[in-house]
Amino acid sequence: MSLGNGRHYLAIPGPSVIPDRVLAAMHRPAPNIYHGELTEMVPGIVTDLKAVAGTKHHAAIYISNGHGVWEAALTNVFSRGDKVLVPATGTFSEGWAGMARALGIDAEVMDFGQRSAIDPARLAARLAADKSHEIKAVMTVQVDTSTSVKNDVAALRRVMDEVGHPALLMIDCIACLGCDDFQMDAWGVDVMVTGCQKGLMTPPGMGFVFFNDKADRARETANCVTPYWDWRPRVDPEMFYLYFCGTAPTHHLYGLRTALDMIAEEGLDNVLRRHAVLASAVWAAFDRWGEVGPLELNVPDPGARSHAVTSVRVGSAKSTALREWVEERAGLTLGIGLGMAPAGTPEWHHFFRVGHMGHVNAQMVLGALATVEAGLTAVGIEHAEGGVDAAARIVAREA
Ligand SMILES: *Cc1c(COP(=O)(O)O)cnc(C)c1O
Numbered sequence: 368m369s370l371g372n373g374r375h376y377l378a379i380p381g382p383s384v385i386p387d388r389v390l391a392a393m394h395r396p397a398p399n400i401y402h403g404e405l406t407e408m409v410p411g412i413v414t415d416l417k418a419v420a421g422t423k424h425h426a427a428i429y430i431s432n433g434h435g436v437w438e439a440a441l442t443n444v445f446s447r448g449d450k451v452l453v454p455a456t457g458t459f460s461e462g463w464a465g466m467a468r469a470l471g472i473d474a475e476v477m478d479f480g481q482r483s484a485i486d487p488a489r490l491a492a493r494l495a496a497d498k499s500h501e502i503k504a505v506m507t508v509q510v511d512t513s514t515s516v517k518n519d520v521a522a523l524r525r526v527m528d529e530v531g532h533p534a535l536l537m538i539d540c541i542a543c544l545g546c547d548d549f550q551m552d553a554w555g556v557d558v559m560v561t562g563c564q565k566g567l568m569t570p571p572g573m574g575f576v577f578f579n580d581k582a583d584r585a586r587e588t589a590n591c592v593t594p595y596w597d598w599r600p601r602v603d604p605e606m607f608y609l610y611f612c613g614t615a616p617t618h619h620l621y622g623l624r625t626a627l628d629m630i631a632e633e634g635l636d637n638v639l640r641r642h643a644v645l646a647s648a649v650w651a652a653f654d655r656w657g658e659v660g661p662l663e664l665n666v667p668d669p670g671a672r673s674h675a676v677t678s679v680r681v682g683s684a685k686s687t688a689l690r691e692w693v694e695e696r697a698g699l700t701l702g703i704g705l706g707m708a709p710a711g712t713p714e715w716h717h718f719f720r721v722g723h724m725g726h727v728n729a730q731m732v733l734g735a736l737a738t739v740e741a742g743l744t745a746v747g748i749e750h751a752e753g754g755v756d757a758a759a760r761i762v763a764r765e766a
Contacts, residue, residue: 371698378735379702380512380542380676381565383725385622389568392625393618400615406607408624409615415627416575419567419635420540420559421550424579427601430616433541436560436574437463438470439596440537444558444582446590447471449503452493452534454485456518457511458706463539467506470591475502481514481707484671491526494534503585504535504557510543513706515678515720516666517547524555535582541565545630546642546675546724557582563619566675568626568725572619629726642674645723645732648761649677652736652754660749665707665718675724678704681748684716688746689739696745699738729762 398405450473453464464474537558545566558578564571600609657663661682666672693699704718
């Protein structure tokens with residue numbers, strides 16, 4: 368029988384759970400886009416977005432998903448033939464590199480595998496070898512959503528400075544802004560891209576590019592700039608419609624306004640702390656289950672794990688059976704394994720991911736873990752007893 372009726376938990380790494388308050392804020396008649404409340408609301412949204420990103424510089428809003436702001440960032444700083452270095456820790460860094468190549472940018476991928484963070488020493492050696500400063504930017508993800516590897520962004524900037532390389536540092540925080548700590552200015556990031564549908568708890572449809580004056584100087588000579596993706600008019604609009612190069616994403620803006628209010632009410636530090644504790648509860652459960660049998664977290668080093676998403680290795684082709692069981696029998700949707708093994712192979716079924724980003728609390732995570740434990744038993748994945756207990760102890764200690 369199914370026990371899945373009741374409130375469903377979509378525990379995939381984006382889009383994330385949408386708060387009822389955000390949905391309610393979007394449930395309204397169409398607002399005027401020429402004057403009044405909506406137009407007055409947008410400057411405050413820009414200010415609050417910058418606070419979450421840790422920057423005093425510029426923020427451009429796009430009607431787009433994450434792929435759109437990838438393209439926006441690329442087109443504003445590069446010319447065809449420019450070289451960009453892409454340290455990769457999974458599918459998403461490679462995806463951004465692929466988009467750069469399609470635009471005629473020479474993207475060199477440095478592969479750091481699927482289970483550990485970018486090694487700053489290797490990056491330093493590659494940059495030091497670039498004596499003529501051909502590399503115009505270092506571009507990567509803070510969190511790769513496929514592997515759940517978290518990179519140490521501040522360390523990347525440190526080695527760039529140590530070797531005296533003038534490249535821009537461009538970071539994709541789509542998976543993790545509002546979940547994992549990120550400080551654009553303090554960490555010396557020149558361009559950051561994110562979307563609204565993960566840590567920012569708003570339905571997919573808006574993307575953001577944050578950039579500083581150094582990046583904006585690259586925009587002066589970039590020959591990939593196109594009218595729609597140009598960030599200039601969006602950050603200094605003479606007319607309201609120029610924020611969005613056309614009609615505003617009216618209802619999304621109301622949703623985002625409410626999501627940013629919720630972050631401010633909780634306090635960003637508390638939001639980040641909540642994600643950290645809930646992530647360690649997830650890790651504790653999988654560590655315990657994995658004491659017997661092949662189940663294991665994808666990232667061995669806790670310091671290189673995201674607080675937004677966790678990738679799991681099942682060690683057999685049973686992850687699809689597990690995902691189907693928890694979804695159909697218990698109302699929990701887990702994320703597919705992405706980019707870990709080629710689609711169509713048995714190995715593709717060896718992985719899954721748990722999203723714990725955004726509007727997620729202890730009872731949701733403990734419920735999800737207990738459901739996974741039931742699923743492990745039901746589909747016959749070998750595991751040690753006591754995973755949920757281990758997670759509950761973390762919650763009891765930290766809450
Ligand atoms: C989700 C995600 C993307 C892609 O975002 P879309 O909205 O699906 O285009 C890119 N990078 C990272 C790190 C992500 O988590």
